[in-house]
Amino acid sequence: MKTNSSTMASMEPTYILMELQKSTPMVCFSLPTFQKSLGHAFYRSPLSFSTSSSGSISRLSFSTSFVFAIVPESPNLGGHGLAFTISPSMNFSQAVPSQYLGLFNSSKCLSANHVLAVELDTISSPEFKDIDDNHVGVDVNSLKSVESAPTTYFSSEEMKNISLELISGNPMQLWIDYDEAQQTLNVTVAPVRIPKPNRPLLSKPLDLSRIALEYMYVGFSSSTGTLASDHYILGWSFNKSGLAQNLEISKLPSLPQRKRSQKSFEMIMILPVAAAVILVIVIGAAYIIRRKRYEEVCDEWESEYGPQRFSYKNLYKATKGFKERQLLGAGGFGKVYRGTLATSNEQVAVKKVSHDSKQGMKEFVAEIACMGRLRHRNLVQLLGYCRRRGELLLVYDYMPNGSLDKFLFSNEKPNLNWLQRFRILRGVASALLYLHEEWEQVVLHRDVKASNVLLDADLNGRLGDFGLARLYDHGSEPQTTRVVGTVGYLAPELARTGKATTSSDVFAFGTFLLEVACGRRPIELHRVPEEEILVDWVLECWKRGGIHDASDPKLEGNYLAEEMELVLKLGLLCSQSMPAMRPNMRQVMQYLDGNATLLDMQLDSVSIDAFTESNEAFDLVMSFPSSFGNCSVYSLSSNRSNLSKGR
Template sequence: MIKDLRLICLLIFLGVFIKLHTSSAEDEMQFIYHGFHEGEAANLHLDGLAEILPNGLLQLTNTSKQQSGHAFHPFPMKFSMSSLNVTQPYSFSTSFVFAIVPEWANGSGHGIAFAISPSMDFSQAMAIEYFGLFNLSNNGVSSNHVFAVELDTIKTLNFYDVDNNHVGIDINSLVSNASAPASYFSNTEGKNKSLELISGDPIQVWIEYDWNKKLLTVALAPIGVQKPIRPLLSFPLDLSLVLLDNMYVGFSSATGSIASNHYILGWSFNRSGEAQSFEYSKLPSLPRSAKQRKKLWLQIWLPIIGVTGLMGVLGMIYIVRKIRYKELREDWEQEYGPQRFCYKDLYKATKGFKDRELIGVGGFGKVYKGVLPCTGAQIAVKKISHESSQGMREFVAEIASMGRLKHRNLVQLLGYCRRKGELLLVYDYMPYGSLDKVLFSNEQPNLSWDQRCRIIRGIASGLLYLHEQSEQVVLHRDIKASNILLDADLNGRLGDFGMARFYDHGAIPETTDVVGTVGYLAPELTRTGKATTSSDVFAFGAFLLEMACGRRPIEPERLPKEVILLEWVFENWKLGEILQTSDPRLEGSFLQEEMELVLKLGLLCSHTNPAARPCMRQVVQYLDGNAILPEVLLEDADIGIVAMSSQQSEKLNLPFPSSFISVQGIFSDS
């Protein structure tokens, strides 16, 4: 009898223990937040701009530019069969309510991403289009083991985005595996309805993954609307190839040159079943929008202004001043898309465009170093003078070209400003300034051969992108050392697109004006006046010889046979002594095969016959060792540059070699 009683007690104890343990495991695999009040989300892992507001609203970012914020559940989730009571190892369901409130009515940046990551450390990640998840070096690397669903409000051409209002499924990269413009299926109306992510209104998202079907679905709808019976995205996916055993779930958000407030109102997650539904009345409310604040301000102050005569006079003065200093805006500006900066911000950033902030002077005007007061980011402001020959046409061209182009070896145009007759362009600041300055100035240490090779490959990659990989063919038309800038890691970036021309792939360029710099001009330009990708290749050939020989294309003070660099190298090649032309400052610290390749490729790119010159894709293959340089093309080559006096160059409005020395230090400290 006593033994039976003990057995019963033992069974009861085991039952209670199993129930408690099972309940605890289930709690660890699911949660729901109706707002993030202290106590409910005290342990939520936050970094960057992310913070919890007093009413329980989770704010991932504010209107700070080019910043990011993260909010993650603090404990890792198990994504394996070994987890308790989990029969579908990678299945999960989550739902959350978000709102994006842009700083300005017609612009936003960049968006929110729900993410599953093996780590909560995103200290190396970049903001802007990288969403605070990846950076230039690890974007697209399979070892990231990151799964994300992005709510993107910017169209990034480099990531092949469909538009500036879309939802994407991302695996280890911001190039989405599947994406679609934001919309939802109305169950009541039986049709799809568009949805604006930056409306400022709360929107609910459902993300569900079925391990048995290997299927991921994503749906969204305005808050309070029933979950759509048809998802926006339905994508076959085997997450066992992506997710590890222990993973963290949460949100990442980022701003760019234009910023937004990114909010999460509520979040529900279930690792082993359907995520719990929200009680919408328990969700926190959003702050008043800018439109609502403006309306409230008018309701309070307009009656006072109307009654008080003095305030009325002051109001009129304010309106007159605002009209007087109103910035110019025209229809074409809507097409190009880069950030438009406020003149007041640029004035403060450059300390009133003081001479001590001046870092470059040229025929186009002046360049100033600046620090944006709102973010502390260093910038370079190119202020085009009234007398400059680079007028509105060139200004528009530079905005059009640089605003569309995205490549790591191009100087990034951050934005622009127009005020009265002043034209201003804003770029990333390049600490080391122009390659021309570093390569030829005795004030700088000489570049090593490895550094020069990295710069050469970088500029070649950038030109290949311009000629073949961008939306349109881009002719730079002024490739030279002084237009190549060096970032903090001494990577080369091609800049100054004021002379660039665009045309569609397969079309014939129509340019007939000769522009460029003597020493870099292809011979056919003075005959036809038509720039082509081949004439860009010719200028690149002159640049290759500059890098290898450590001198400019034309140096009148040298011996007669050495004045023109191209002809001097060619003559030494014919004598079998081409290595004698290498930069003596390198002191032989280079591989002879690499130096010969660069010198001979420079000669081949400088072939008088445009058809004999390689295209940039071939140039990159030669530099990477994926193709053998055809020396036979040099045997009967007629190598030479445009013979032109300084008087002739003035008639064509071209810089003569002396200008190589005077225009240096663009975008850097002098």
């Protein structure tokens, strides 16, 4: 074949099976089949890659395609790969096998090499920052690819990329096209029976004139490492004057049958024994893992709470293994998952809470069981619990509409009208009255706020999150404990006494009333200073004779003026800084039900100084090591302060 300056080289398709014999440059491809060996096969004559072209004839553009197969000695364990190579020489005497693919060594990866290679790499080499162990890469003067991609091809039928496994042993076809005018190298790969995809795997801008010398050799290089593979080139077409001629797949030789070695017979004898041993180990491990997965903590004293204890196995299956897609929310005290109990097909919310102390656990579980007996239509029902290792799991009724704050403060939920809001306020007030006066013990909630009010399917409000709740007997005094709660809802006396009371719950409910009526959070620091504190702002609107100006703009005035005024003034009354000036929850219900009239409060009896004192308590409260958090719904804290109940 002539390759002078006036003739472009064009190779007829080669349909011989090319097998490698140890580094000998020849047209027949010699491929390594032993450990740590290399091999090369190049077209016998150099081709013109002149960078000083005459006329309009291109000297750098080329097109090639070849069918290859990589057959590992051990299934799924290949020993490096092969590369199509354009090189100024066929002398690779200083090259080493393994990750260098028979092209370079550790000191030969230089810009003076003038080597372009398209690698089919089956080992991930950190030295070259390979992306994975099954990729195609474009290499310039070294094996650190300038462009690479996992081995895939684009299917026009399925309109997506489909993965290929280089070491599958199946024949595949690779197309490489370089356009000198566009200075672009395109690389495409596909299974051998698939036509050339219309989208290349790689498209790399490349100036070949900076790499190629006047005459270059084209061919293949290959190597193995600790593991061996057979590399085959079943057909090859190359053209420097246009597109490479298509290979006729039917004319390609078949891959040879692999000879069964003595090692294979030994493996045949060893494998059944090894498989039996592994099977026993796997079964044993599976049994142990299964036991560990469902392992619970259960002390003798818990037997009295049996009906309220759930098995971890049932909760695990109900939540589909606590998968992320079952996640309802997360907060300072843990994550909440949606689940369906297999025994009853009932939907539940399962709260996972971490606990790192056994101190007070018996008392804490007793308190959980006690709260599990609470029954009110406006409370989220606590159905039971489970203990496992460092986790406490709490099971609640599932509330399909989530928390109220999402409706008030975000665009995730539709706007609530005034009728719905007023009904929610009455429902939460009714629940607090039940907790304070109507149950067998006094229950202090200690964290009343919009994010702890959940909405059922009919948008009825239900008070949840009893993670900070405390119980004490009627007629007795609540004991001093650590200050907990959320800034903006904390009564000022808590900072002085550390003693939560029903009156401090009323203070938080007053802030909640304003929150729902105004559609604003208690503290919004992004506003102008006079509007940052919600209570102060509502009071200021009342002072200037426009208390309705504080109503939520999203209501667009669609509310009963008397009810709005009642809610706003009642919110201010409940938020008084002096506990004795606040109503109790029974009086609050009478006002909301219209069974009592809220006497006109005088502005001088509700001084701004009083509310300022309340706001100044924020910094003081924050200095306490409290269980503070703007946590998600269904919370129940199990930290040391809760377990010991501060007693």
